[in-house]
Amino acid sequence: MxxxxxxxxxxxxxxxxxxxxxxxxxxxxxxxxxxxxxxxxxxxxxxxxxxxxxxxxxVSGNGTLFSWVVFHKCYFPGFAQEIPYNVAMIRLDEGPMFISNVTGVDNAALRKGMRLAVYFEDVSEEFTIPKFRPGQDPGR
Ligand SMILES: [Zn+2]
Known part of the structure; x- marks a missing residue:
């Protein structure tokens, strides 16, 4: 298939x-x-x-986790392999709110205010999607 x-x-x-x-x-x-x-x-x-x-x-690509949800049910067939996955709101250090996924950490370990850093996932020839994973706290 x-x-x-x-x-x-x-x-x-x-x-x-x-x-x-x-x-x-x-x-x-x-x-x-x-x-x-x-x-x-x-x-x-x-x-x-x-x-x-x-x-x-x-922008720096650094921010903090503001809020998130975890999808346990498959609403979109293209995401079936990733269940359960999160959709998160990340407050960039520069101010804007960003919606993406946080990877590299168990969903149960997500915490409001945790430091995150952007990385880039090449999903096709034309598109690269910014995603986030736990990042170093820049000296705070
Ligand atoms: Zn203006």
Missing amino acids: AKVQKPLPIVTPLDEPYWKFTQRHELRLQRCSRCRQFRFPASAVCPECDADAAEWIA
Whole structure:
């Protein structure tokens, strides 16, 4: 039987740069050129100051676990091999909230506030997905 594929991201003109950077294993987020607030997900206009100018800034990829759920039931056939898996909200050190998976740690050992670091999983020729695993606490 053919392997069931996981759904791939749907790219828009706004977040196309994001996916190009992840392909290069770089985590860059759109940041307002005027007020310097990050816009994640990317947007055409800054929700803080209405400016449209923006740039793609490299972020550390470090953050803390804010919240998570663990999927014990298979809702998506492409994820059947990974049950049980988590879907987590990670607060990046730069501020934006990121949704991804935390790997490299048992789901039962996940703790709010634990330090996490990004890594990149190449899932196809076109897509690389940022994921997180326990990371070193940067001197705090
Ligand atoms: Zn702004």
